[in-house]
Amino acid sequence: MKIIIAKTAGFCMGVRRAVEMALDSPGKHRGPIFTHGPLIHNPQVLDLLDEKGVHIIRDIPEAGEGTVLIRAHGVPPAIKKDLKKAGFTVIDATCPRVIKVQAIIKKHARQGYASIIIGDRDHPEVVGLMGFTAGKGYIAGSIEELDALPDFDRAILVAQTTLNTRLFEAVKNWARTRHPHYKCFDTICDSTAQRQAEVQKMAEVVNALIVVGGKNSGNTQRLAEIAGQSGVATFHIETESDLDVEALSAAETIGITAGASTPNWIINRVVRAVERLPYKNSAGIQKIVFSIQQALLLTNVFVAAGAGCLSYACAVLMGIGNFHPHVWISMLYVLSMHTLNNLTGLKADRYNDPEREAFYREHNRFLICLALSSGAAGLLIAYFQGITTFIVLLMMSILGLSYNIILIPKTIIGKYSRIRDISGSKTILIAVAWGVVTSILPAISAGNAFGLKTALVFFWATGLAFARTAFFDILDMQGDRIVGKETIPILLGEKKSIRMLKTILGIWVVLIISSSLTGTVPALGLGLSLCPAAMLALISMHENGFMLPGIRLEFLVESHFFLAGLVTLFYASALQP
Structure with a gap:
């Protein structure tokens, strides 16, 4: 089954602006916070805002207090006047168009x-x-x-x-x-015209077309009308639970588009549900492979093995022969920290990855034991590599465990009472931790001097981990924003973040090749330039709509660490007599 997602699917500029204003309002404006009528036409977003304390008022009282946001659709001038007269602070979230x-x-x-x-x-x-x-x-x-x-x-x-x-x-x-x-x-609106034009083109190449959005959303209804008029089987749904599994299972090519008020997390849920359709009632090898992929990703075993591969590549680049203990240290540390990070990030996963949220809630005790035991095992191996290696890993583990803990009371320091409260800290700290555990710890154990080679290898490993983490943060922007996370993509915006990642990866392709050619690192560096190049290609494919969010994309992103291990294995094998 082939899945095509419309490039224009999801929030338009005006809706995104209104939703972000509503989400930011509780911390910026005097409460209680209201919207005059539904902010947008999407029941899931309205339920979310209600949970966040942003409620709907339809009638204007004679006297009121708090803040009222004007809905994205706009209101007559008299409404604004009456709201101000009643005593409300009025914030205009009307779409600029x-x-x-x-x-x-x-x-x-x-x-x-x-x-x-x-x-x-x-x-x-x-x-x-x-x-x-x-x-x-x-x-x-x-x-x-x-x-x-x-x-x-x-x-x-x-x-x-x-x-x-x-x-x-x-x-x-x-x-x-x-x-x-x-x-x-x-x-x-240009966005409306583009969506409708894309639906018309998509209807020509698919067997079934899914339109995701609120049943009372005018622009979503029109997308469904246009698709239906083209003759293609059309399904207007609000969430993945509305999917007609039997009708869609027979389709070879499925198109997915969404209205301007449909959030990314709803679209991603639908994509993941459609992605599973071919395996729902089958028992073949494809279903087995899909299930294994899913299990490896959910348990973080796959990303941990990738860290081991990266550690192996770093050790060979630095000329360290005794790499086996550090491959295990890297794997166990990453397995422990990523599992704990997921356990404490379930609020965001409710929107970003509901399957992972359900898995972690169902297997909570097992995963806590897995995280703690793998962390302890990594520390035990590190102890036998030397006291310095052990202390560095212990400090990193404590830092990881304390990331979500209130270290200083808010009454003393205000907003920044936890490490996670520092804007962009998650992306940077994860990348640096990967760099230290895969390159610095092996260098410490081997007694290597911290020269140019070690620095290059550290920044190369950190750069790859940063690209991986920041790219996933880009995919999770809406869910992270909802729960109040300030990741680098949220601070910079999606386009600037993608541009930054492409620049970093492009620089590392050039640097690792030039370092090999000048003899700073072994010739292995030429082969390892494939890793940032592969990640760069993957990001570009996603940016241009050729790579869908979901298990396949996640699996491929993590796989570029395995590419590093595979290239290193071939290099090491070629050197053996």
Whole structure:
């Protein structure tokens, strides 16, 4: 089964802005926090905001307190005025694209123009736009309704920002033919037009098309309409539990798109559920392989083995012969720390990876024992490698265990009472820990001087681990933001973060090759340049929509550490007589 995900699926700019403003409000503005009507048309997001203490008010009381966010669709000016009069602080989360339409209507209403709004009469955006027409507003949802309107000496035509592009093309043709003096403004959002165009193209190459989004979301409904009109089997769902498993199992190619108010975590859940469809009722080798992949990833055994491979590569690069103990130390330390990190990160996994959350809740005791025993075993091996190695690993383990613990009361230091409260600390500390355990500890045990070679190997290993961790942070941005994590991608933004990773990996491809050519590290460095190059290619493929989030992508990301081990094994074998 082939799965194609629309590049335009998920939050548009306006919805993302509104949701982020709502999530940030409890810590920024005086409470209680409300939204006037549903912030966006997605029940899962609204439930989430309610859990976060952001509630919906529909009627404006005579007197109130707290903060009210204006929904992404906008409201009539009178609503804002009444909210302020009642005593609320008003924060405008209206989509900037909608504000632009409001401004067009307001300007022309002052000049005496009638405003004809093409859209759904009861849609909150249209209701809000009508408030700017100065009593000279008209709504039409079809050409027939346009024909029924009186003729105006001066009028403007605007579209609801999520309108069907085909309908507005027909409206523009109608205006040119019937009322050429009317001013026509194409106010359909670029995001809407792109989504609809992509759905039309996708419908030509898939057997079934899944549209993910709220049942009452206008833009999602239009995506489903366009897909249905193309003749392809179309399924409009809100969550993965709505999937028609029997109907979809027979499809060879499935397309997945989503409305502008559908969060990434819902899309990812649907993708993972569809990814499992071919194996649901089968008992063949593919299902066995898939189940093994899933188990290795959920238990962190795969990433731990990858750390062992990286340690092996680092040892050979530094000319260290006794690498076996450090391969085990790296594996056991990473298994312990990553398992503990997942155990304390279940809130984010509820959105980022619900399967992992369910697995960790079900096997909580076993995983705690696994994390503690593997950490203890790693320390035991480190002890026999020398007291310095043991102390460094012990300090790293204590640091990892204390990451989520309140070290200084908030009453004394404020926000930064835990290490995790330091913005971006998770990504950097994980990468540095990988670098130390895979390269510095072997160098300490071997008594190597901390020269240029050791530094290069350390930064190479740290760079690979940083790229891995930061890339997963990019995939988990929405879930991390919901639970208040400030990872590097959240601080920089997705595009800047991807650009940063591609730059780092590109630099390391050049550095490791040049270091080999100059003799700073062995010729093995030429082969190991494949590791950052492979990661760079994987990130680029994901960026361009060729690699879907899910088990396959996660497995491939972790596999580039195995590539380091495999290349090193071939190199070592070639050197043997």
